[in-house]
Amino acid sequence: MPFLSIQFMVLMISVLILLAVVRDKRAERFILLTASYIFYAGFSMEMLILLLILSLFTYFGGALVFRERTAGRPGSARCIMCSVIGVQTAVLVFFKYTGLFSMPVGLSFYMLQAISLIADLYLGHLTECPSLPDAFLYIGFFPQIVSGPIIKAKDFIPQLDNRQQLNMERLAYGLQLFLFGAFMKLVVADRLAVCVDKVYSAPAAYSGASLLVTAVGYSLQLLFDFAGYSDMAIGAAWLLGFDFYKNFNLPYLAISPTDFWRRWHISLSSWMRDYVYIPLGGSRKGRARTYINIFLTMIVSGLWHGSTANFLVWGALHGLGQVVYRSVADRNREAGRDRILPPVAARILTFLFVSLLWIPFRAATLRDAWTVISRIFTFRAGIAYYYVYIFIFGTALLLVQAIAIHRNDADNPVKPLPLDRFYGKVIVCILIIATLMFAYFGNGAFIYSRF
Amino acid sequence: MQWVGAFAAAFFVMNLLCFAFYAPCQELPREHGATTGYLLPDSHGVYGLEGYCLANVDANGYVNRDKPIADSCYVVAGASHTEGLFIPLRLRYTDLLNSMLGYDDELKVYNIGRSGNYFSIVLQHLDGILGEFPDAEAIIIETDTLAYDTKALYDSQIQTGYDPDETPARLLNDMSKRTRANMKVKQYLPLVRELHKQYLTYAESQKEQSESDILDPDFWSKEYAGGFEEALRSLCSFIRSRTDKRVIILYHPAVSIGQDGEMKLMTNGAEKYYRNICPEYDIEFVDMSEPFMRAYESEHIVPYGFSNTTMGDGHINRAAHRMMAEELFEVLKP
Numbered sequence: 001m002p003f004l005s006i007q008f009m010v011l012m013i014s015v016l017i018l019l020a021v022v023r024d025k026r027a028e029r030f031i032l033l034t035a036s037y038i039f040y041a042g043f044s045m046e047m048l049i050l051l052l053i054l055s056l057f058t059y060f061g062g063a064l065v066f067r068e069r070t071a072g073r074p075g076s077a078r079c080i081m082c083s084v085i086g087v088q089t090a091v092l093v094f095f096k097y098t099g100l101f102s103m104p105v106g107l108s109f110y111m112l113q114a115i116s117l118i119a120d121l122y123l124g125h126l127t128e129c130p131s132l133p134d135a136f137l138y139i140g141f142f143p144q145i146v147s148g149p150i151i152k153a154k155d156f157i158p159q160l161d162n163r164q165q166l167n168m169e170r171l172a173y174g175l176q177l178f179l180f181g182a183f184m185k186l187v188v189a190d191r192l193a194v195c196v197d198k199v200y201s202a203p204a205a206y207s208g209a210s211l212l213v214t215a216v217g218y219s220l221q222l223l224f225d226f227a228g229y230s231d232m233a234i235g236a237a238w239l240l241g242f243d244f245y246k247n248f249n250l251p252y253l254a255i256s257p258t259d260f261w262r263r264w265h266i267s268l269s270s271w272m273r274d275y276v277y278i279p280l281g282g283s284r285k286g287r288a289r290t291y292i293n294i295f296l297t298m299i300v301s302g303l304w305h306g307s308t309a310n311f312l313v314w315g316a317l318h319g320l321g322q323v324v325y326r327s328v329a330d331r332n333r334e335a336g337r338d339r340i341l342p343p344v345a346a347r348i349l350t351f352l353f354v355s356l357l358w359i360p361f362r363a364a365t366l367r368d369a370w371t372v373i374s375r376i377f378t379f380r381a382g383i384a385y386y387y388v389y390i391f392i393f394g395t396a397l398l399l400v401q402a403i404a405i406h407r408n409d410a411d412n413p414v415k416p417l418p419l420d421r422f423y424g425k426v427i428v429c430i431l432i433i434a435t436l437m438f439a440y441f442g443n444g445a446f447i448y449s450r451f
Numbered sequence: 452m453q454w455v456g457a458f459a460a461a462f463f464v465m466n467l468l469c470f471a472f473y474a475p476c477q478e479l480p481r482e483h484g485a486t487t488g489y490l491l492p493d494s495h496g497v498y499g500l501e502g503y504c505l506a507n508v509d510a511n512g513y514v515n516r517d518k519p520i521a522d523s524c525y526v527v528a529g530a531s532h533t534e535g536l537f538i539p540l541r542l543r544y545t546d547l548l549n550s551m552l553g554y555d556d557e558l559k560v561y562n563i564g565r566s567g568n569y570f571s572i573v574l575q576h577l578d579g580i581l582g583e584f585p586d587a588e589a590i591i592i593e594t595d596t597l598a599y600d601t602k603a604l605y606d607s608q609i610q611t612g613y614d615p616d617e618t619p620a621r622l623l624n625d626m627s628k629r630t631r632a633n634m635k636v637k638q639y640l641p642l643v644r645e646l647h648k649q650y651l652t653y654a655e656s657q658k659e660q661s662e663s664d665i666l667d668p669d670f671w672s673k674e675y676a677g678g679f680e681e682a683l684r685s686l687c688s689f690i691r692s693r694t695d696k697r698v699i700i701l702y703h704p705a706v707s708i709g710q711d712g713e714m715k716l717m718t719n720g721a722e723k724y725y726r727n728i729c730p731e732y733d734i735e736f737v738d739m740s741e742p743f744m745r746a747y748e749s750e751h752i753v754p755y756g757f758s759n760t761t762m763g764d765g766h767i768n769r770a771a772h773r774m775m776a777e778e779l780f781e782v783l784k785p
Contacts, residue, residue, distance in 0.1 A: 198761040204712030207751065382712070383751045388759045425454055429461030437465060437645055441656040 001042025039142035149267035177235030184228030195387035207382035295319035474641035483614035502537030529593030533564025547776035570594035582613030589697035687732035
């Protein structure tokens with residue numbers, strides 16, 4: 001069941017009404033769990049069965065880990081944790097890499113959450129073992145099951161007992177976030193996809209300059225697609241009484257590859273840091289080992305994104321970029337200098353680096369990626385095609401970024417509209433009409449739901 | 452109450468925006484004439500969904516500049532490509548051809564293109580064209596496909612006829628109050644029209660896509676082995692039985708950009724039959740296949756698509772209009 005459907009609207013409204021009526025925590029959980037499984041069953045019943053089996057396995061695995069840890073048997077707890085995470089990873093790898101079955105919707109996302117539950121129980125981040133419904137709800141919570149954001153168990157499960165009641169303020173904020181997300185997805189990302197899909201289907205036909213503009217267009221498309229989805233998910237969760245962190249913070253304002261990952265898909269970066277980078281040793285085992293850990297973490301991130309060589313290369317190059325940046329930054333610090341480049345140059349360079357690496361991320365094959373890159377750098381002649389919406393949406397983003405730099409310390413300056421004021425209401429209405437008016441109804445699948 | 456006011460203000464702002472983005476001309480459907488309908492005479496429209504154009508509808512209900520029609524003009528009929536609501540008026544192939552022929556103050560080339568008036572529909576309105584433009588020197592019929600099978604070629608000969616009383620003024624006069632009100636709403640509230648169009652697009656996107664290939668080679672090889680040639684001869688003969696004026700078929704095939712970077716023509720192969728048979732009936736056949744391929748191979752020019760859509764899809768662009776004007780000029784130059 002996609003977010004942007006009548007069925008989803010009906011489901012959300014029904015759940016909100018029921019949650020407003022009941023006061024019992026157990027009934028609340030039952031409503032949320034039922035809604036989550038109705039939502040997920042909208043994709044496929046077989047996928048729902050797999051979700052239930054994996055949730056059950058995770059629950060029992062977690063209970064065992066918790067029992068062993070609290071019984072003072074860390075070795076046994078560690079052994080069980082490794083086994084459970086091993087099985088979870090194997091299931092993910094099986095579906096992602098063998099290609100024997102189609103990839104279940106959201107598996108990559110809810111499996112990371114399932115791993116988080118096991119790890120948090122082992123690490124003692126959860127003081128109590130969650131009940132069966134809590135564990136099931138955490139893994140299958142419908143606003144974020146398809147494409148995240150990836151919420152850690154320690155951040156979600158405690159909220160079940162302290163779920164916020166819906167009030168006017170929460171309603172206004174949640175709806176605004178959802179609306180902003182829908183606008184970013186339907187109007188901006190899907191319209192940019194028209195150009196990007198066409199050009200990447202035949203990159204050998206287009207001129208180097210056209211491919212360069214389209215590469216920038218894909219950078220924008222991916223941002224607005226995924227940030228749009230994340231805002232919708234966070235908005236929906238907010239309406240249901242859960243507080244999720246923001247998943248994007250103007251990533252193309254990053255001043256380094258490291259900064260980029262603090263701003264892009266923040267929930268995944270944070271997951272990778274907590275459950276891959278730090279267990280590998282983080283920065284505690286010397287400089288060389290730190291660089292290796294960063295590189296390995298980005299390789300894992302690349303492999304998580306996809307099963308083709310493109311994603312491996314993309315992850316490796318991102319890892320390499322971070323290692324190079326980190327080593328230069330370390331030397332710079334030792335030399336007593338506080339920055340490598342002026343902020344504007346650093347931002348442009350980081351954007352170009354990230355956009356260049358989005359090319360293998362988007363291209364169908366490495367060969368296609370090479371075609372795009374080589375044509376750009378050799379200024380090859382071809383079809384001259386400069387999609388006008390890349391310039392329009394790019395300019396709009398630049399404006400927001402400029403405001404962020406000048407007024408908000410490079411953090412996202414977009415604040416909820418004051419709905420108690422007339423102009424706030426007018427802007428919300430304009431946003432609704434603009435979304436309906438300019439929405440592109442073609443292939444509207446969320447990019448990240450493929451991963 | 453404040454929300455109602457806010458919605459009204461937002462609606463007003465967005466409606467205003469529509470006048471710069473998409474405010475199409477009003478249509479006046481008719482049954483017995485040169486086309487399936489007029490546009491509201493002396494009106495204007497804005498089309499920004501594909502390319503960008505400010506359209507001007509002349510006093511006769513066709514998209515043309517406000518200039519007198521020359522004696523013995525060339526009437527150009529066709530669908531949306533000819534109507535050309537995607538590029539500025541002066542850059543359409545009919546307007547360019549008019550200038551190339553040396554007519555600046557009058558319209559030697561008169562455009563009666565109307566969206567949806569495909570090849571077979573234009574042919575069904577042949578009597579209408581001849582009745583409405585009795586002094587025309589030549590009739591030019593534009594088409595982007597020749598995928599009309601034997602049955603369609605025979606059906607094209609069924610005429611809708613011509614009724615001289617079906618003028619824009621008469622149609623407006625006979626219009627019901629409800630239709631008139633509907634027109635006013637569409638004219639002054641283009642946002643309503645745009646939202647309705649968006650709804651239809653959304654509904655269409657929710658339907659299961661059925662695969663139908665009108666260029667299916669198996670189907671066409673059976674057609675060519677059957678009565679296709681005879682049907683085409685019958686059509687040409689029919690045209691000639693209706694008029695001894697100059698008749699030109701202007702064909703511009705669709706294209707696709709392959710993964711290898713090459714441009715391919717999307718054709719069912721019927722052009723060779725038209726090329727051979729039409730001259731036998733003194734009907735000229737102008738085929739844009741070669742000019743299109745030449746332009747792509749030498750300058751990477753794609754004849755379809757705009758900078759706000761995609762290359763190779765949709766309607767012909769400025770470059771194609773120019774090429775078509777040049778090809779027609781070679782045929783029509785004094």
